[in-house]
Amino acid sequence: MTWLSSFVSWLGEFFGSGENWSGPGSIPVRLLEHLEFSGLALLLAVLIAVPLGLAIGHTGRGELLVVVSANLARALPTLGLLVMFVLLLGTASIWPVIIPLVLLSVPPILVNTFEGIKGVDPELRDAAYGMGLRGPQVLGRVLVPVALPLILLGCRLSAIQVVATTTVAAYTGLGGLGRYVIDGFATKDYASVVGGSVLIVLFALVVQVLFALAQRVTVSPGVSQRLKVR
Amino acid sequence: MITFESVTKRYPDGTVAVDRLTLEAPTGRITVFVGPSGCGKTTSLRMINRMIDATEGRILLDGVPVQGIDPPTLRRGIGYVIQQAGLFPHRKIVDNIATVPYLLGWDRKKARATAMELLERVGLDPALAGRYPFQLSGGQQQRVGVARALAADPPVLLMDEPFSAVDPIVRTNLQDELLRLQSELNKTIVFVTHDIDEAIKLGDQVAVLQVGGRLAQLADPKTLLSEPADDFVREFLGQDRGIRRLRFISTAGLRLRTDLTVAEGFDGSSPERWLLVVDGDGRPLGWRSSDRPEELEPFGTFVHGTDSMRAALDAALLSPSGCAVAVDERGRAVGVATRQALDEALAEAADG
Ligand SMILES: Nc1ncnc2c1ncn2[C@@H]1O[C@H](COP(=O)(O)OP(=O)(O)OP(=O)(O)O)[C@@H](O)[C@H]1O
Numbered sequence: 001m002t003w004l005s006s007f008v009s010w011l012g013e014f015f016g017s018g019e020n021w022s023g024p025g026s027i028p029v030r031l032l033e034h035l036e037f038s039g040l041a042l043l044l045a046v047l048i049a050v051p052l053g054l055a056i057g058h059t060g061r062g063e064l065l066v067v068v069s070a071n072l073a074r075a076l077p078t079l080g081l082l083v084m085f086v087l088l089l090g091t092a093s094i095w096p097v098i099i100p101l102v103l104l105s106v107p108p109i110l111v112n113t114f115e116g117i118k119g120v121d122p123e124l125r126d127a128a129y130g131m132g133l134r135g136p137q138v139l140g141r142v143l144v145p146v147a148l149p150l151i152l153l154g155c156r157l158s159a160i161q162v163v164a165t166t167t168v169a170a171y172t173g174l175g176g177l178g179r180y181v182i183d184g185f186a187t188k189d190y191a192s193v194v195g196g197s198v199l200i201v202l203f204a205l206v207v208q209v210l211f212a213l214a215q216r217v218t219v220s221p222g223v224s225q226r227l228k229v230r
Numbered sequence: 231m232i233t234f235e236s237v238t239k240r241y242p243d244g245t246v247a248v249d250r251l252t253l254e255a256p257t258g259r260i261t262v263f264v265g266p267s268g269c270g271k272t273t274s275l276r277m278i279n280r281m282i283d284a285t286e287g288r289i290l291l292d293g294v295p296v297q298g299i300d301p302p303t304l305r306r307g308i309g310y311v312i313q314q315a316g317l318f319p320h321r322k323i324v325d326n327i328a329t330v331p332y333l334l335g336w337d338r339k340k341a342r343a344t345a346m347e348l349l350e351r352v353g354l355d356p357a358l359a360g361r362y363p364f365q366l367s368g369g370q371q372q373r374v375g376v377a378r379a380l381a382a383d384p385p386v387l388l389m390d391e392p393f394s395a396v397d398p399i400v401r402t403n404l405q406d407e408l409l410r411l412q413s414e415l416n417k418t419i420v421f422v423t424h425d426i427d428e429a430i431k432l433g434d435q436v437a438v439l440q441v442g443g444r445l446a447q448l449a450d451p452k453t454l455l456s457e458p459a460d461d462f463v464r465e466f467l468g469q470d471r472g473i474r475r476l477r478f479i480s481t482a483g484l485r486l487r488t489d490l491t492v493a494e495g496f497d498g499s500s501p502e503r504w505l506l507v508v509d510g511d512g513r514p515l516g517w518r519s520s521d522r523p524e525e526l527e528p529f530g531t532f533v534h535g536t537d538s539m540r541a542a543l544d545a546a547l548l549s550p551s552g553c554a555v556a557v558d559e560r561g562r563a564v565g566v567a568t569r570q571a572l573d574e575a576l577a578e579a580a581d582g
């Protein structure tokens with residue numbers, strides 16, 4: 001048996017098994033769990049990092065926080081953080097997993113939002129004030145629409161990271177698609193490992209596509225310069 | 231009217247950008263701030279709409295000190311045009327123009343209708359309304375910048391080197407358009423430039439600033455050219471100050487000869503070396519030299535009474551005959567200004 005044919009047969013075994021489609025450990029349940037953990041973590045991260053990034057980028061106050069968070073994000077080991085929180089808080093609730101996921105996804109959003117706002121052409125900012133816009137109007141009506149591609153990029157980077165890291169969360173005994181991979185390795189059930197990995201990759205791809213769509217809908221064609229001259 | 235009362239701007243680092251500036255920009259007129267780089271033109275301009283706050287002194291808008299007005303409110307009542315247009319890239323042209331009307335809470339439809347009107351007024355195709363700024367040329371963007379500044383019909387317009395980033399031909403067009411607009415709108419305009427030619431062309435009065443932010447001279451362009459206040463101003467005006475002055479001398483008094491014009495096909499003889507050949511409508515066709523009567527030589531024209539002596543001299547230099555052709559508004563020759571006539575006029579200009 002070649003490597004490819006065994007891969008295909010594992011896939012068939014995994015997705016063909018009726019067990020995997022109903023019950024507590026089934027694919028739909030695991031998908032929903034994965035969506036719940038990563039979605040909740042990302043939402044919280046966005047709620048924290050976007051307003052913070054906007055405020056720091058607009059006022060120029062607190063830039064140190066952005067630098068520190070960016071460096072911390074690079075220095076902190078994902079798995080270590082997860083294990084530490086689980087050891088500290090136990091596994092009675094989902095928070096020991098959610099908190100580290102949020103901590104990991106704040107920096108990319110914060111840094112990109114901050115850079116996006118700060119990087120807007122000073123002439124443009126100046127023109128906005130010169131027209132008589134007030135500070136919050138300059139931010140909301142000019143800076144955010146112009147910086148939106150970068151803000152969304154930050155969110156997308158975090159989303160991908162969260163989806164991947166939620167997989168690792170299965171180590172701590174919680175659900176999600178990572179269970180298939182980790183349990184599969186433990187029991188030498190390679191069909192489960194392969195099937196779970198494929199699901200995770202697909203999940204990440206869908207997230208990418210959703211962000212690309214969101215970008216198309218929300219970013220002005222004048223900013224993305226998508227349009228051809230009519 | 232905008233009044234500067236001994237206005238000083240000292241930046242936190244100690245730079246004195248403007249030093250006790252006192253002047254008036256009269257209502258309905260164009261006042262130009264001109265001077266070398268770093269002389270405080272932009273700083274002076276931006277103190278009017280409080281983009282920068284004066285350190286000392288007062289600036290009054292029709293007698294009201296601007297320092298007492300909330301800056302955004304003040305700015306919505308003052309048009310502001312900057313060098314790179316500064317259009318909002320995420321908004322369509324029509325919405326860019328309607329920025330201030332939207333801020334003032336106008337009805338959207340009315341704001342857009344006004345914007346469309348202005349688009350045409352500044353010489354742009356209404357079809358551009360739905361485009362985004364990146365789809366426009368630099369010159370077009372600059373026109374949109376002017377339209378945006380005019381949208382809420384503010385009595386005052388501040389312009390900071392608005393035409394310096396476009397090529398010379400477009401710049402000349404934009405300058406002409408501004409003068410045309412101003413003849414219709416009669417705004418109180420303060421215009422900043424470092425180009426003395428632009429200052430002389432556009433200004434009803436010109437304020438020459440010196441590095442360190444001191445006012446070197448405030449005068450109408452003609453006076454500035456004929457009576458520079460000091461060596462700094464004289465040097466700043468440059469070597470061709472005399473030639474530039476010709477712009478302000480009318481050709482109405484220029485003596486014209488009407489006996490040098492002949493119809494197309496003329497084959498007689500004449501004691502004159504040069505004869506101007508015109509067509510049936512009286513439009514000039516070229517100069518006929520007695521040496522080579524079969525070929526017409528190039529000519530230059532000026533509109534008699536409307537164009538300046540500078541244009542007349544320019545016209546004379548365009549032709550081997552050395553004479554300038556005077557035409558009426560419809561381009562028909564009304565006479566010829568010979569070298570002698572030009573010489574007399576120049577002698578008069580040099581005297582007075
Ligand atoms: N924010 C600032 N802080 C300190 N000094 C400043 C600041 N802005 C301007 N200056 C200084 O003030 C002086 C006048 O500057 P300003 O921008 O008004 O000159 P300008 O006449 O408009 O020059 P340019 O023709 O180059 O635009 C310059 O010496 C400049 O370096």
Ligand SMILES: [Mg+2]
Nearest residue numbers: 271272273390
């Ligand atoms: Mg300047």
